[in-house]
Amino acid sequence: MSQNTFQDTKTEFDTGSGKAQLYSLKKLEEFGYSNISKLPFTIRILLEAVLREHDDFTITDKDVELLANYNAKSPEGEIPYKPSRVVLQDFTGVPAVVDLAALRSAMKRMGGSPQSINPQVPVDLVIDHSVQVDEFGQEYAFMHNVEKEFERNRERYEFLKWGQKAFDNFRVVPPGRGIVHQVNLEYLAQGVFSREEDDGSTVVFPDTLVGTDSHTTMINGLGILGWGVGGIEAEAAMLGQPIHMLVPEVVGMELTGALREGITATDLTLTVTQMLRRHGVVGKFVEFYGEGLQNMSLPDRATIANMSPEYGATMGFFPMDSESMRYMRRTGRSEEQVTLIENYMRAQGLFHTADTPAPEYSDTLKLDLGEVETSLAGPKLPHDRITLPNMKKTFESSLTSNDPTMGFNLAQEELANKGTFKNGQEIEMTHGDVVIAAITSCTNTSNPSVMLGAGIVAKKALEKGLTVPPYVKTSLAPGSRVVTDYLEEAGLTDYMDQLGFNLVGYGCTTCIGNSGPLPPAVESAVKEGELIVAGVLSGNRNFEGRIHPYVKANYLASPPLVVAYALAGTVDIDLEDEPIGRDKEGNEVYLKDIWPTSEEIAEHLDSAIRPELFDKQYGDIFNSEEWDAIPVGGGELYEWKEESTYIQEPPFFVDMGEEPEPITPIDGARALVKVGDSITTDHISPAGNIGIDTPAGQYLMDHGVEPADFNSYGSRRGNDRVMTRGTFANVRFKNQLAPGTEGGYTTYFPEDEVTTIYDAAMRYKEQDTPLVALAGTQYGTGSSRDWAAKGTILLGVEAVIATSYERIHRSNLVGMGVLPLQFKEGESADALGLDGSEVFSIDVSDDLQPRDLVPVKAQKENGETVSFEAVCRIDTPVEIDYYRHGGILHYVLRDYHKADQEKQS
Template sequence: MSDDSFGTRDTLKVDDTDYRIYRIDKVPGSERLPYSLKVLLENLLRTEDGRLVTREQIEAVAGWDPKSTHNPEIQFSPARVLMQDFTGVPCVVDLVAMRDAMTQQGGDPKRINPLIPTELVIDHSVIADVFGTEDAFRINTDLEFQRNRERYELLRWAQGAFDDFKVVPPGTGICHQVNLEYLARVVFTREDEDGGLVAYPDSLVGTDSHTPMINGLGVVGWGVGGIEAEAAMLGQPASMLIPQVVGFKLTGELQEGTTATDLVLTVAEMLRKTGVVGKFVEFFGPGVANVPLANRATIGNMSPEYGSTISIFPIDDATLDYLRLTGRDEGQIRLVEAYAKEQGLWHDPDREPDYSEVVELDLSKVRPSVAGPKRPQDRIPVALAPKAVTSLLNGEEVPDVVSRVQDSGVDEGVLESFPASDPVSVRSEDSRDEPRDPVPDDADTSAPPSKKVPVRVGDGDEFELDNGHVVIAAITSCTNTSNPSVMIGAALLAKKAVERGLRSKPWVKTTLAPGSRIVTDYYERSGLTPYLDKLGFNLVGYGCTTCIGNSGPLPDEIAAAIDEHDVNVSAVLSGNRNFEGRIHPQTKMNFLASPPLVIAYALAGSMLVDLFNDPLGTDSEGNEVYLRDIWPTTQEIQEVIDDAVRAEMFETGYQDVYTGDETWRNLDVPDSEVFEWKDESTYVRRPPYFEDMSSEPEPLRDIEGARVLALLGDSVTTDHISPAGAIRRDSPAGRYLQEHGVEQADFNSYGSRRGNHEVMIRGTFANIRLRNQLVPDVEGGVTRYLPTDEQMSIYDAAQKYAEDGTPLVVLAGAEYGSGSSRDWAAKGTLLLGVRAVIAQSYERIHRSNLIGMGVLPLQFPEGESAQSLGLTGEEEFTITGLADSDEIPETVHVKAGDTEFDATVRIDTPAEAEYFQHGGILKYVLRKQLAQ
């Protein structure tokens, strides 16, 4: 029970039940706080113990200085943990290894057990191998189980072996959508020591960077690395600095024809320019009421794309309406309303809390957009997409193209003509003379280089594949599939297209992978499924698929044409990430778009088609059909939602959510406290983290005689460091699998093999788009072994350095480790022998993960970089200052050849320092458990 030094304990009566609450308004200064900080304040009030959580921390939050960039540390205790299987499997593997280590040290293995509710949703493993057929879902599901049986046996065992650990089986949905539609409580309850009920805000940490999707429901939650999640599961609070909070004021409402996707791409662009990395973003103002809950979830989902820790909407009537729509218990809904209003967490559109900074958006200014070709914040108005792609194909640099199209004016006449609100009977010719987009003076308007490669595919279709063609059109990702308005909008667009005789272009791989079965339920109820099927958007699975690189292979003939003739083709997806090499190895350009625009680009077949002014095809009477002719109106979409989306769908769909199908239920798993490792497994192996672990942490050592393994530039993502997609046959990981009897057809993906450290070490820095400046003319996981100047794979070089006893460092630019909360990006770095990373700046989660694995994150002096300091990467590095201090120093001295400088140690909190001193968070937690 809390120390409650502020006397905040009180009782809230809802219906006939008394709930203990900790009143936020009893703390002086709390009334001016943003919603999100009030939630943090309540968390501290409830968990105050005088040791980890102190009165001083509570006072620090209540006295928060919005403008300060040096706020103190607090300890946050989430109510629960959410996992997906790619990041969840290695967490479970680590917990199992901790049970083994506990046994070997003479402890009780059952002490290693989740202490807070933990839910894992299997969603990352399905691959869109088969598409465009009625049996695509069945075949892909069968293949998923064949590939992942060993992993699924582990998870099925864990569900029975660990307390408070639940698994949502494969074929159910995507973790964030399942969280939104079912798992989230908004207000959590539990029994206290006296047997009474305590009510408090739902909160979580998740092992996926898009965990903030739940912020749309008013729930505080963010992505962490798997190692931090394990600590939370084992009762360790998350250490954090009180963040700055950026207020995002919304006014107005979206215009006809714009979608939640267009809104979130606009928000991402604005907030990337504002600079919100490591900050909270909170939406307020009169426009909040005009943003439906599903749209709020879309905005929250893309928080990592613009860098914020969370992007939260407060609780209001829209929250309650959504809980009711998704079949939540009425008593729970009344509790949510009563608690939010009692605690000052209910949205007041006329109130503006204190914020560190305020950004404002008039929703009526949002325009149809895509983002790409390789960063989600690079928004391009649809009206300018053909010109942008033309410039890219002509060799112009991506930043120049994006900045130019973002800054150039767009004719309002063009924008307001899309989509037309006129009925379909209005002929296209009536508006063909509308004004077109202005062409910027410095735009390269020459025709793009053309390839026009003749292709004949297996079904007899013949066509010419050309630069700019769209070869993947994927309705995918919880970002958008959780949103009935855009999903039904896409299906209505498909219906109108089919009725006008249009079809997807034969070179486009078309896939539909919703985030839950509810989507296909309302498609069936509304009668829209056949139209999607007709365009090739057959169901391929319930999971992440294309958004995480599980797009599956392109047809052989198309793949061969791309490779043999170096055709520059595109993917268009309704996802949240489009980093290089992520979506598909053969698509150099990848654009994020709303589900209706995904359909539109499948019909158009090329990014060079002007969707505002070029026809998509001709109907049966030879009339040209334009997108504005078939784009559904907001009223049409809402009518289908009102008729087809019902609460009973959610109630029925989730009543047996943990049961799974017959294949899942029939998995053969032992009933044991410790897992039975299989020596022959290529999916699940005992990790080496606890080998030769001493009972006490070893003293810190300086780093002497280190060599550079990789010299990297800006915006190196965790996808670059630890790819999630396909494993190439000729890669170190591919060779390892072949040596262990695995055929290439059964390689699966890196993400699916995260339970095997041997594969993952070999996959670290193996992204085919990685640019290591030690080998400037080569792309991929290649480096130079500096003692002999030999060029080889990064893994092979790391092994040679290990044989020499040489420690390693990585040099990088700004935003190092951006992207997914991928703990293997840190684990693989450690196991390659890297002792330190020196970068200009870090993304929050990856920096934390490096510390969590015992790798030292250092930062170049302000305004300096490897380039400005004249570093070539060929120098020998010595880093001193660690061994001289009982505490982690603020800076260390770096000597690299003839260059010397002081680097900032990016260990930002006392808890992080303790983890690092123990050699990582896993050893820290295990030693604490052994000591009890």
């Protein structure tokens, strides 16, 4: 089909306030593509994007036809995809802006125009990852934590304000306004966009996005296509490059029935997460359908969509319907905008109704909402669901289990360990005591039903005279200021405060490891007894070492259940059959006595989501007194400061040639790390606190930074010197090359010397010795941390050989010029007898093709050679180009420079 025919799909429609144009999928169906109305909604939206952006150059006839002829049972091929916008948060956004600034500096050095490096699509950065829970349980906690946040991060914030001024299409939401995904859901999301085309017509198209946080998928609950990508991919999209993606399988999950009394959206989400993780949806889209959708609020849908990374899917999508429109109206979108959205979606066949037939899916599974039970997930992975009645016995069995994802491998004699909490009183602490109870994260604080439920639990508990033990660190960190408004209006704030759930900040806090220090008396008791203590949080992540280095057992739960476990003070309790405490008269109080009813929650729900609440909080979203007071310096180029410990020009583009070098073999390589299954990006990428005795800590002290001012790794993502030293240095990282150690250690070969991973890498670099990493299944699962790939390449690791990869991290490795290889089916490092002491040779050349079988030789110390073939997990032709250039940004820079030179000539 010709380009002109595809242009003929442009059709007029009624916006509700006039006429506009759209690229009609229905028209495409009239042209002979008869399957359009049976496509999954997500594929239809992707099809509209390639149809609209079709230029017969970057997006061709073949790309349109590939999606128009989509075969759900055996999808194949690759498409270039251009999202409408990009969303960043500050932990992942700062390094993205640093890279843009570095690209401008490099362009200047190459003789080009720095101003040509500029976002080509709208970009919003929300500062939400920097606040830490230093103070808690006090009225002044919020103000103190905000003051500390600005004090710690002032240099980063000055840099972001420079970026806001220097770059077009770039907005920054200041600290203390909310969590990026909730702000996106409640405010940033437009539903549809419009643009003027060369012929003068106004074209309307879907609001689509990618984000540098894996939980960008929360927006799928609103029927908006969006998912998490690595910072490297996001930067390319910002610069106008298409994201090249394999056409996905789409798994349909049918929902029927309704939730029973007392069951929360969190319980449903944890159930869905477990089901889909078991089913296997890594790298796939998931769409929800069925009559159960009619019984779900939009916040409930968003709670499920948020957890897509935890069930492994690229996204979990709910198509737009009348509930989506109600939510848009109730959150302050104008009637004109909502009418435009609905009219567009109906005209495109993208609006879901009760009688909409189910699309054709690659696979399906089914859940009756009425079968969902009260649940938690943990102690180390978000998809390890535990029903409430099984919680006590599951925790107790985990203490002695040697299962790396479920157990703590204690000896029998260690089960009786005790520690004494001494702080004006003495309390004996044991395994399972809850030391962190945090209502936090985007997942649940977007949902009024569970937030109001938490307030009702607090109210009922106080009325019965229950209190929280003094060793529990309690906190409330909502996803937006609207939450505190409706809790106040419902009369529940005072009850939360009295139990210690005072407002500590509007940010991710505990869920990303910004839980802050434990009180000294608690830390002392935990150390004394070598206790396995617990955190209970309403977040989406509980990976090892993430929440707090001294809190090894972490459980995800609904906000009301977080309050309940705070009251109980332990997870070693059966809350269904054992009392949570005693009332003022000494009578036993059970969870059922303080649990909210649906009727009680419903009393407050209508007032919880009112347009005026959202208008009030989002009317000045881009301003704050503290933010406005930060000075802005610099011009089109950032003035790099050698003395800065927060922002440094990364070495990626320094001394870069105008043309790429050919791909050559990797010879004489040594293994830097060898790890098992389910190694997360939290294990790889620097995150959490910076230890005094770590290479990063030593670097900071050498540069005059006191330990009290170290801040977190996340806050220093703009400094490659810190981040490289913290790569593979998670306190729970177990490198099989340094058995018996935890943290960033390895064995330096051939001397067999155990040293830090950073020091060993630098010694290898001095000898021009390339490095490899050996890994098991699901390597790189978790958040879309670009520094997991950046740190890898800066340590000198040129190839990773793993049994399997998580989607985003594999893409990020390629994006940084690291070769991802995968053992063939049935093979692994252990199965091949590789212990990591070998010298590796990888036979790649400039003829490398996607998914090639690559010969690898590993020579042992005794001269024996293990030869095998590994699958090249560079999956698409354009990724080969990225790898050849040394990374996607190198490719983009050379492309921009070439265009700039042609323009100048």
